[in-house]
Amino acid sequence: MRDVPLWREPVPPDGTTMGEPEARGRFGEYGGRYAPESLVEACREVEEAFRQAWADPGFRGALARLLALHAGRPTPLTPAERLSQALGVRLYLKREDLTHTGSHKINNVLGQALLAARMGRRRLIAETGAGQHGVATATAAALLGLEATVFMGERDIERQALNVFRMRMLGAEVVPVTTGSRTLKDATSQAMRHWVGATGDSHYCIGSVVGPDPYPWMVREFQRVIGEEARGQCAAELRTGVPDHVVACVGGGSNAAGTFAGFADTPARLVGVEAQGGAGAARGRLGVLHGCRSLFLQDDEGQITQAHSIAAGLDYPGVGPEHAHLRDLGRARYVTVTDEEAVGAAVRLARTEGIVPALESAHALAWVIRAAGDGELPAGSTVLMTLSGRGDKDVSTLKELL
Numbered sequence: 001m002r003d004v005p006l007w008r009e010p011v012p013p014d015g016t017t018m019g020e021p022e023a024r025g026r027f028g029e030y031g032g033r034y035a036p037e038s039l040v041e042a043c044r045e046v047e048e049a050f051r052q053a054w055a056d057p058g059f060r061g062a063l064a065r066l067l068a069l070h071a072g073r074p075t076p077l078t079p080a081e082r083l084s085q086a087l088g089v090r091l092y093l094k095r096e097d098l099t100h101t102g103s104h105k106i107n108n109v110l111g112q113a114l115l116a117a118r119m120g121r122r123r124l125i126a127e128t129g130a131g132q133h134g135v136a137t138a139t140a141a142a143l144l145g146l147e148a149t150v151f152m153g154e155r156d157i158e159r160q161a162l163n164v165f166r167m168r169m170l171g172a173e174v175v176p177v178t179t180g181s182r183t184l185k186d187a188t189s190q191a192m193r194h195w196v197g198a199t200g201d202s203h204y205c206i207g208s209v210v211g212p213d214p215y216p217w218m219v220r221e222f223q224r225v226i227g228e229e230a231r232g233q234c235a236a237e238l239r240t241g242v243p244d245h246v247v248a249c250v251g252g253g254s255n256a257a258g259t260f261a262g263f264a265d266t267p268a269r270l271v272g273v274e275a276q277g278g279a280g281a282a283r284g285r286l287g288v289l290h291g292c293r294s295l296f297l298q299d300d301e302g303q304i305t306q307a308h309s310i311a312a313g314l315d316y317p318g319v320g321p322e323h324a325h326l327r328d329l330g331r332a333r334y335v336t337v338t339d340e341e342a343v344g345a346a347v348r349l350a351r352t353e354g355i356v357p358a359l360e361s362a363h364a365l366a367w368v369i370r371a372a373g374d375g376e377l378p379a380g381s382t383v384l385m386t387l388s389g390r391g392d393k394d395v396s397t398l399k400e401l402l
């Protein structure tokens, strides 16, 4: 299915887009803190601690050091030479696939783990779908001497045996979730319930720009490093300084939010690419899930429905509240691609640039390929695309298809 082009002119750079949320953690009519009373208090503590830490050069310096020495930042901006030539646009890849543990998730997790240690917490609680966020959390916990408890749906445990082993190897406890669809949505619900009884000594480390305030804001700030690095790299690399389009895949929306944050005050057009079966921003309706008011896939009775995507990281039935708001503003637009398009894009990147991307990231590329083909991306335009992760985790999925 083809998305209808919906360009409105970008909101003029007023310096406020992608700043702090409004009172009570709102992005327009989205966001908020819809949680049981005990978690509202815990979220308040996280917000206070984050606010102080983020204003503290000592914390910023310690995080920058971890990102450089442990995660391998800054990541390169790679011109995709052969693919660009074939597509007739100039495509630049922000290489989050080259970070330690293989995706952008590590940026957020190192930030939250450092914050947890500063708050005197001794344990991280996390949910995971494909296991990427779980592995990143287990990694950060090991690095900082914290414990890690990771909730994971029973079905995902079966499907992602390698990542389950990696988490256990890193010393994390992996707790199987047997309720509901036994996948990410239920793992998240269970992790939140578990946190209710453990707020005193544990920090809940959410893996995307979802959940109750302050998580959507805090996680975006921890991922902002992607956009800020890319902004500087584009300034050095491009004659115009800023690319015409900035593109990223959207599950909950953290790699996209971090990328967009670096370009929100520029004329660059922001495009979030969702999986056809997990298109919260493109097709969701207003609802509340996991502590937050946002756009979710729902049935006629308002029940949240199950998402379906070949990319486990895009298999979430909603989208972060700030993306819902950016969509309403017309500052970013959200498009969808199919599983088949994503697989095709992954193969094409592998064979033209020697990079096997994560299937999530391949969604963003699939849109670039389609839009270059149908003229939506005019010939010669410059495109920055965040390559959120590497494809090692997807080889067993791809092996069955190719």
Ligand SMILES: *Cc1c(COP(=O)(O)O)cnc(C)c1O
Pocket (backbone or CB within 6 Å): 103, 104, 105, 132, 133, 207, 208, 209, 249, 250, 251, 252, 253, 254, 255, 256, 313, 314, 358, 360, 361, 388, 389, 390
């Ligand atoms: C988790 C994941 C995503 C989706 O999460 P966002 O919060 O939308 O960024 C995308 N790409 C990779 C490689 C992932 O691991």
